[in-house]
Amino acid sequence: TAELNLTADLQTYTRPHLHFENASSSMSTVPTIKDSEDQCKYRMDFPCLGVCLIINNKNFKVLSTRFGTDVDEAALKKTFETLGYKVIVHKDLTKKQMKQELEKVSREDHSNNASFICVILSHGNEEGIEGTDDTVKLEKLTKYFKGDECKSLIGKPKLFFLQVCRGSKLDCGAATDSDLIDARGLPITQKIPVEADFLYAYATAPGHYAWRNAKNGSWFIQSLCETLLKYKYLELMQIMTRVNRKVALDFVSSNSKKELDGKKAIPCFTSMLTKDFYLPK
Numbered sequence: 001t002a003e004l005n006l007t008a009d010l011q012t013y014t015r016p017h018l019h020f021e022n023a024s025s026s027m028s029t030v031p032t033i034k035d036s037e038d039q040c041k042y043r044m045d046f047p048c049l050g051v052c053l054i055i056n057n058k059n060f061k062v063l064s065t066r067f068g069t070d071v072d073e074a075a076l077k078k079t080f081e082t083l084g085y086k087v088i089v090h091k092d093l094t095k096k097q098m099k100q101e102l103e104k105v106s107r108e109d110h111s112n113n114a115s116f117i118c119v120i121l122s123h124g125n126e127e128g129i130e131g132t133d134d135t136v137k138l139e140k141l142t143k144y145f146k147g148d149e150c151k152s153l154i155g156k157p158k159l160f161f162l163q164v165c166r167g168s169k170l171d172c173g174a175a176t177d178s179d180l181i182d183a184r185g186l187p188i189t190q191k192i193p194v195e196a197d198f199l200y201a202y203a204t205a206p207g208h209y210a211w212r213n214a215k216n217g218s219w220f221i222q223s224l225c226e227t228l229l230k231y232k233y234l235e236l237m238q239i240m241t242r243v244n245r246k247v248a249l250d251f252v253s254s255n256s257k258k259e260l261d262g263k264k265a266i267p268c269f270t271s272m273l274t275k276d277f278y279l280p281k
Contacts, residue, residue, distance in 0.1 A: 042157050042273075043114065044280045050113040050156075052076075052085035053105055057122035059092050060132050069121045071217035072163065076119055079225040083232065083279060085117060095131035098141060106144035110152035115277075116145065117159045121221070124164030124210070138162070138200075146195045156197060157277050159236075163203045163218050165210045199277075201240060201269040211253060211265050219251045220267050236277035240269050
């Protein structure tokens with residue numbers, strides 16, 4: 001379900017040439033185990049934890065209204081503010097506006113920020129993610145945060161959480177408790193960027209529906225918020241694995257239509273992070 005690609009910096013230590021008459025002053029300090037471990041963790045001791053940008057598309061020109069998404073927005077705002085992020089919310093953005101807002105945030109100075117988070121709540125189809133009027137590919141939104149575009153976030157974690165459909169398949173042995181299918185559910189086939197220090201977490205596996213309950217919100221976002229707060233002391237990959245487990249085991253669809261009843265789901269995340277991500281204590 002997840003592809004984890006963690007790389008740690010390797011350092012080669014060469015024994016310095018020692019002069020007999022002053023050997024003690026030429027000795028170098030061997031790094032401790034703790035020093036090596038710290039090099040494998042993202043720095044989180046910046047003045048600010050970072051920005052959490054939430055794009056909540058509920059009303060569309062053609063597609064159905066995403067009832068329940070406001071419940072997700074409220075949970076996300078509360079969760080990330082509790083964790084220490086500066087939360088910015090935008091509602092019902094067109095394709096052009098989505099690109100403009102992400103570009104605007106990317107051009108801000110993030111020098112004092114430890115990370116960046118973006119959450120998109122919307123419909124999805126085979127071309128990508130839906131604005132209120134048209135479809136935009138994920139890579140067109142994330143490109144602004146690549147190292148050559150956003151210098152102040154180089155080497156810092158950039159996390160994208162995506163509550164969108166990725167296909168029309170239904171899983172007869174996964175988890176969900178919903179009475180509403182999210183969007184028309186055509187497959188998303190955009191290519192995931194390979195640049196370092198990005199994480200993409202999807203509500204569902206490729207080709208499948210993303211489930212959302214009109215009253216209680218989506219399975220993925222609600223599970224993400226609960227798990228982030230409950231296990232905030234764990235490394236991010238461990239947290240995301242627990243999100244997968246919660247969605248897979250705790251949810252199943254309940255619908256009057258037989259073909260939509262008793263269905264399950266499993267989130268999916270792809271990591272290009274190069275270090276361990278721990279929220280500050």
